[in-house]
Amino acid sequence: MHTDVAIVGGGPGGLAAAAALSRVLDPSVRIKVFEAARGYSEAGAGVGMHINGLMACEAIHPSIAHTLYDKACYSLCSYQYDDVTGQRNAGGTIAVDRMGQLEATGHCQALMYWNDVRESLYEHLPDPGMVEFGWRAAGCQAIDGAEQELMSGAGASAADGAAAAELPWAQQPYRYELRMARQRAGGFVGGGGAAALAAADADAKDNDGKEEEGKGREGAAPSEELLVRAKVVIGADGYFSRIRRELLGGTPPVFSGVVMWRGSFTAEELSSGAVPLPPAAFGAGASDRAASHRWTPAGAGLAPGQGRVLLLFLAQGGDGIGAWYLQNSVKAVQEAGVEFPPAGAAGGVGGLSGSAALARALAANGHLPPDVAALLAATAPERVTEHGLYVQPLDSVQQGSWTRGHVVLIGDAAHAAPPDGQGANLAIEDAVVLADVARRHGGVLGPQVFAEWEALRQPRVKAILGDTKYPFTERMIAVRASSFAQLWAPGDPGLPTSLPADPADGSSSRGNGGGSSSSSGSSSEQSPSMEALRAWSRRTTKAIVERRLAEVAARGAVEQAGEGGAQGPAQAPAPAVVAAGARDDGGGR
Numbered sequence: 008m009h010t011d012v013a014i015v016g017g018g019p020g021g022l023a024a025a026a027a028l029s030r031v032l033d034p035s036v037r038i039k040v041f042e043a044a045r046g047y048s049e050a051g052a053g054v055g056m057h058i059n060g061l062m063a064c065e066a067i068h069p070s071i072a073h074t075l076y077d078k079a080c081y082s083l084c085s086y087q088y089d090d091v092t093g094q095r096n097a098g099g100t101i102a103v104d105r106m107g108q109l110e111a112t113g114h115c116q117a118l119m120y121w122n123d124v125r126e127s128l129y130e131h132l133p134d135p136g137m138v139e140f141g142w143r144a145a146g147c148q149a150i151d152g153a154e155q156e157l158m159s160g161a162g163a164s165a166a167d168g169a170a171a172a173e174l175p176w177a178q179q180p181y182r183y184e185l186r187m188a189r190q191r192a193g194g195f196v197g198g199g200g201a202a203a204l205a206a207a208d209a210d211a212k213d214n215d216g217k218e219e220e221g222k223g224r225e226g227a228a229p230s231e232e233l234l235v236r237a238k239v240v241i242g243a244d245g246y247f248s249r250i251r252r253e254l255l256g257g258t259p260p261v262f263s264g265v266v267m268w269r270g271s272f273t274a275e276e277l278s279s280g281a282v283p284l285p286p287a288a289f290g291a292g293a294s295d296r297a298a299s300h301r302w303t304p305a306g307a308g309l310a311p312g313q314g315r316v317l318l319l320f321l322a323q324g325g326d327g328i329g330a331w332y333l334q335n336s337v338k339a340v341q342e343a344g345v346e347f348p349p350a351g352a353a354g355g356v357g358g359l360s361g362s363a364a365l366a367r368a369l370a371a372n373g374h375l376p377p378d379v380a381a382l383l384a385a386t387a388p389e390r391v392t393e394h395g396l397y398v399q400p401l402d403s404v405q406q407g408s409w410t411r412g413h414v415v416l417i418g419d420a421a422h423a424a425p426p427d428g429q430g431a432n433l434a435i436e437d438a439v440v441l442a443d444v445a446r447r448h449g450g451v452l453g454p455q456v457f458a459e460w461e462a463l464r465q466p467r468v469k470a471i472l473g474d475t476k477y478p479f480t481e482r483m484i485a486v487r488a489s490s491f492a493q494l495w496a497p498g499d500p501g502l503p504t505s506l507p508a509d510p511a512d513g514s515s516s517r518g519n520g521g522g523s524s525s526s527s528g529s530s531s532e533q534s535p536s537m538e539a540l541r542a543w544s545r546r547t548t549k550a551i552v553e554r555r556l557a558e559v560a561a562r563g564a565v566e567q568a569g570e571g572g573a574q575g576p577a578q579a580p581a582p583a584v585v586a587a588g589a590r591d592d593g594g595g596r
């Protein structure tokens with residue numbers, strides 16, 4: 008297969024890159040995403056989407072942000088326990104001033120089902136056929152002259168303006184060859200842990216493809232392979248990026264000392280009552296049904312990676328999928344008599360799935376109240392994964408860390424984040440800024456564009472990921488100060504073709520109050536300008552959030568959870584009021 012741009016990895020970063028670049032590159036430029044997972048379903052748990060990530064989604068297309076705001080969870084209970092006694096010390100609904108955030112920035116934070124983020128981006132690709140599912144990059148190398156380009160670090164020289172201007176796409180040579188292996192059935196991917204897949208990939212003996220022998224997908228040749236030649240490669244393949252390892256090298260992420268388990272329930276399992284849902288675990292009456300539980304040593308605070316964390320998440324007010332993640336320190340895991348990394352798992356990274364992972368989760372987390380442990384134990388083993396959490400040391404990040412030649416890394420592949428709610432957000436930001444820089448260079452991708460992009464992104468990523476000794480709230484200044492150039496234009500599909508005039512601001516209209524479908528407007532229609540559409544998008548966002556918050560309030564979730572969320576072994580908790588801009592995500596990358 009030949010393509011102009013090969014994006015390896017179809018997570019939030021890779022999909023956002025495909026969607027964003029499609030808006031700024033000439034339509035004749037071929038963009039392909041190669042995703043190891045064989046499809047998108049039932050992956051991940053809750054992820055904190057913040058002002059910056061949602062603003063970046065809006066920059067690709069307003070309807071991505073609107074879809075996510077519509078599906079988001081707006082009510083989160085948060086509980087803190089004494090690590091030693093198990094006593095629940097504090098808890099209640101976290102009240103976030105979303106209207107204040109909307110007023111100040113046009114966006115607000117919310118908790119989402121991780122797979123909804125991925126699917127919303129996927130659904131906004133100009134052509135779903137851009138994604139080739141079930142193909143894992145098992146090897147990649149530079150072809151001929153591109154090898155010299157890589158060795159000489161052309162990305163760095165481009166920063167000094169030394170690189171030649173890019174040739175038109177049609178005249179560019181194919182510079183890289185990627186060897187794709189058909190992803191075998193089962194394994195980590197469908198089970199909700201492509202992070203674990205990446206971990207497995209890091210250590211699997213697949214450099215020569217032998218791992219695949221005899222394990223091909225049903226109906227596929229045992230060692231089915233696809234050779235892909237590309238002019239530009241974007242590595243969006245997560246924190247154990249093969250693209251980074253094979254084409255850039257550099258400092259790999261380091262083990263953070265934290266072990267992570269994830270699991271999920273289907274909507275059918277939940278509605279049939281097969282899964283016990285203890286009210287004490289969620290807070291009474293919490294209609295959006297998400298709860299974060301943290302067991303911390305006295306005085307330790309809630310710094311990322313500290314303590315034991317459980318996040319329970321039921322999508323769509325409990326009518327959709329359910330998911331959980333659980334994290335604990337490797338020290339506590341080993342003290343509980345559970346070996347880490349597990350014997351027979353993927354090397355030092357601890358990638359494991361299935362019943363062994365579930366049994367280990369329960370054995371290593373004896374601090375869970377019995378009803379919560381029973382909830383986790385009801386998870387179908389094939390949807391449980393375990394892996395170590397790895398983080399990119401920020402002091403290893405320097406010019407040229409994320410790009411070389413016509414290769415660039417984005418998202419976790421470039422800057423694997425600690426689990427404090429920015430991984431997906433920054434991955435989407437990366438993609439949007441990359442597309443904007445490419446647009447300013449006339450729709451090309453190459454050393455000069457990548458170096459300019461890297462120079463913009465590194466200070467930003469460092470500011471947001473910052474010093475993780477400090478709570479995320481202290482790093483929110485950079486998040487609130489986000490701003491992205493819009494990649495869409497009036498007349499693009501999915502945008503209103505006309506808006507009724509809005510006497511209030513003189514430029515635009517009433518919003519349509521939900522979704523992003525075209526609005527036919529009223530009698531005093533005018534052709535919407537970019538500015539008017541942007542104002543429309545913000546009004547639509549606000550209307551969606553207001554509606555969703557009203558739904559939560561109508562069910563009494565906030566009030567009830569605030570007063571009685573700590574049913575169970577609790578002292579009556581006061582609602583934890585969090586200022587605008589603070590986290591309410593319960594963690595997440």
Ligand SMILES: Cc1cc2nc3c(=O)[nH]c(=O)nc-3n(C[C@H](O)[C@H](O)[C@H](O)COP(=O)(O)OP(=O)(O)OC[C@H]3O[C@@H](n4cnc5c(N)ncnc54)[C@H](O)[C@@H]3O)c2cc1C
Nearest residue numbers: 016018019020043051052143144201245418419430595596
């Ligand atoms: C399945 C999954 C579930 C997650 N769930 C949560 C969650 O619930 N909460 C949370 O806060 N964070 C979650 N994360 C992590 C977090 O969302 C990341 O920080 C964020 O997604 C970064 O986006 P990314 O696109 O850079 O990398 P990732 O999301 O890691 O995506 C990388 C993609 O590349 C694919 N891939 C990896 N290696 C190859 C290869 N060799 N060839 C082809 N494809 C490859 C993977 O299958 C994956 O889809 C999850 C990540 C994954 C992969």
